[in-house]
Amino acid sequence: MVTPTQVRVHAVVDEGLGNSSYLVDLGDGSALVVDAPRDLRAVHARARAERLRIRFAADTHLHADFLSGAVQLARDARATVLASAAGGRRFPHRGLRDGEEVDLGGLRLTALATPGHTDEHLSFLLSDGAAPVGVFTGGSLIVGSAARPDLLGPDRTDELARAQFASLRRLAALPGPTAVWPTHGAGSFCSAPPGAQRTSTVARELATNPLLAVGEEQRFVDTLLGSLGSYPAYFRRLGEINRQGPPVLDTASAGALAxxxxxxxxxxxxxxxxxxxxxxxxxxxxxxxxxxxxxxxxxxxxxxxxxxxxxxxxxxxxxxxxxxxxxxxxxxxxxxxxxxxxxxxxxxxxxxxAGYATTATRVLRPAQLAGEAVVLDVRQSAEYTSGHLPAARHVELGALADRAAGLAPGPVAVMCGHGERAATAAGLLERAGHHDLAVVVGGPGDWADSTGRPLVTGPDEAPGNPAASRGGEARR
The missing domain is CATH 3.40.250.10 (Rhodanese-like domain)
Known part of the structure; x- marks a missing residue:
């Protein structure tokens, strides 16, 4: 993308994790990369295509959903790592505090303290001379929402949600044409809403972001927390690994399998x-x-x-x-x-x-479900409550490993939206000793289309059919 001042900022999108990294052309053959992941293949490919050498690697926060590539870039490219001084990182970096500036050689990067998603969260305002060009908002202001404030535990969630309220208003005070470049986007379990747009402007967010329309702090907190669903268990450990610095890898051999x-x-x-x-x-x-x-x-x-x-x-x-x-x-x-x-x-x-046994799992189309004793829906709660089969049981895939042993034995047809998560769930059930399993290739919408019967909305209150109380981003 080319900004109004002709500063070239290239988004590198990871559709799977729902995140964006950004490669900024500094105008002298070098580049700044913001929130680079440990899997640097796409970042390096874009840098090669643009003939840029990575000179700076900035992290907006201690990421919970992926391991940072900043330490690897410091080793491989001798990049200077820029990050919050309050993050307590245990590896060489330039620690920045609120208001501190970094001269990028014509462009300027200013650290803005924007806590909420994490304690030490910084946004980075990119300026060309006196003119703001855009702001890398990480997990603060994102397109149509704000990133979740509950990753540091329930005892910190309310406090961080209130900090997020103040941070969003600080960012919203920037000039309207300022580009908004978030890290988290659609598909991220850090709670970006669905949608194709991954970047925006301050003016557009003021006009369309429902959280910026909430002017009262408590209502903001209630609205933000009410939108949260579950998140992967590994989120609870990656932040600390990023604080220590992920081990550097031998990139020539790391992608191989013995x-x-x-x-x-x-x-x-x-x-x-x-x-x-x-x-x-x-x-x-x-x-x-x-x-x-x-x-x-x-x-x-x-x-x-x-x-x-x-x-x-x-x-x-x-x-x-x-x-x-x-x-x-x-x-x-x-x-x-x-x-x-x-x-x-x-x-x-x-x-x-070698003479070792194999096994098979039945595959069903949604229209074949009439005779199945139990249909287990393993989608996220928001997906389930928006429409599920009558009498379907619900356990999110992420919770199934801990609960598989407690499920009643007998024939089970596992369903998600398309079939991939259902197959993972069937494997977890098989490992827990369940037999007579089937994977449904297709989702509730396909069942409704093929049978002409309506779906049920809302949580199922049937005994023994637990459903999480709040929704999350739909995941295929």
């Missing part, structure tokens, strides 16, 4: 390793290693891997030959899944050739 013979994979699984099958759902359903988790390789792969795979145990991958190992390993590293020890050499064919 080939492990079937006997070794069998031994690792017996010792507690998690076997993750990244093949498309139909292939997993047709035949898979008993107990393997289906997490199909797609943009949302990293989120669900980080959410349902144990944080401290080894992971082994099963993939198709045409699936690139780098597209598995790098997204995993970005969410702190560092212990992928290798892949099943030769895939499922090699497993079967």
């Amino acid at each position: 080939a492990l013979p079937a006997a070794e994979v069998r031994r690792l699984c017996a010792d507690g390793a998690t076997l993750v099958d990244v093949r498309p759902v139909p292939e997993y359903a047709a035949a898979h290693v008993p107990g393997a988790l289906s997490i199909a390789l797609r943009p949302q792969f990293a989120t669900w891997l980080g959410w349902v795979a144990p944080a401290d145990g080894p992971v082994v991958v099963v993939r198709d030959p045409d699936q690139d190992p780098a597209d598995i390993v790098w997204p995993a590293l970005a969410v702190g899944v560092d212990r992928i020890v290798g892949e099943l050499a030769g895939g499922l064919d090699a497993w079967a050739a």
